[in-house]
Amino acid sequence: MASSSVDTVLGIGPTDRKAELTRERILDAAARAFRDRGYAGARLADIAASIGMKAGSLYYHFDSREALVEAVMVRGLGRAHAALERRLAALTSDTPPLARIEAAIETHLTEVLHDSDSVSASIKLIWQVPADIRDRVLAGHRAYGAIWTRLLREARAAGALRADLDLSVTRMAILGALNWAVDWYKPGGASPRRIARDIAQMVLGGLATR
Amino acid sequence: MASSSVDTVLGIGPTDRKAELTRERILDAAARAFRDRGYAGARLADIAASIGMKAGSLYYHFDSREALVEAVMVRGLGRAHAALERRLAALTSDTPPLARIEAAIETHLTEVLHDSDSVSASIKLIWQVPADIRDRVLAGHRAYGAIWTRLLREARAAGALRADLDLSVTRMAILGALNWAVDWYKPGGASPRRIARDIAQMVLGGLATR
DNA sequence: GTCTATAAATTGATAGAC
């Protein structure tokens, strides 16, 4: 069958549907392996075997082990970024600043825990991969973090947030509390929704009685 | 010179002062390497070279690569545990529950950021090391977490904490916010003390104005 | 105690058959 699509003419898309699907399966398998075993700990043979392939076959789809891990991280970051922007865009313009932050917390946690292994991989691998990959992916991390900075700044400007805390520290503390869940969350315990709710309550309202 | 000490007679301590010192230097170097490059990414040759040794020499002090990483993690966990218990024991008996939690937050962050690379290593490596090592170290992690659980339970029992949040989620969220700092903290920015203060304020008092 | 040299085992990557 013909394998080319109109995308080929434009030179912007996948040239083959089957290859593209296989590429997706490889990325999913690689995301899981790299995230669970670390960058250096994940072997190409394991990644291939987990989807019924042989290591050599991966090279038809990716130039190298490094290209593979970078593709995983870029995809994960892109998904998180897109999900957050989509969620925020869906809020009505009169949504209060604190409600926006709460929505962001729930969206981030959902992405990290539930949606795609590549999201958590892009977070956990950032300090393990070679420097050139790290620098490129880190630029994306900063763009994502900028959304959070904007949310926090707007909330503070609106008088909804206390003004005596370092916003940068605050941002990283929130993301740390959320990202850490990758390491302890287990299906069967508290649901992602419940976890997000509790963390949002803690972050915004505090643990202390009032 | 004679290298044995009285400890040797009892069979419980270091048999040689020089060997013991070297062992410490190896553990420090290994902690840094394992933490920064991941379990599989850190090479024995790099660890040895960073303290002016050769890879083969490490085997005089440790049986294997796995024994080395386990020793690093056990030491790190032990330090964090000891530091927290020491700090809490130093508080007067009339210290309010929230002040205890605040002290614990500051102590944990100080240990993770400042005191020893093995503390952060014991945290970051837990899901990367072989299963048998992980299981043994995880038992120590649970013992450490139990201190936090006790702190939170006592605070709630005293009516100082809101009662509608899952304490387990709360505990992991706090530790996540703190542990994450390993990845973004850079000397020259906000000090560990300032970071600890801001996170404690957020966790206990919340970000929202009241 | 530490070094050098080397054995033994992996693993990323390539070439060519199908």
Add this chain to the structure above:
DNA sequence: GTCTATCAATTTATAGAC
């Protein structure tokens, strides 16, 4: 597109000199 076979490069671990 995927497989098999193989090369080349690493790296853990050991043995013996000093």
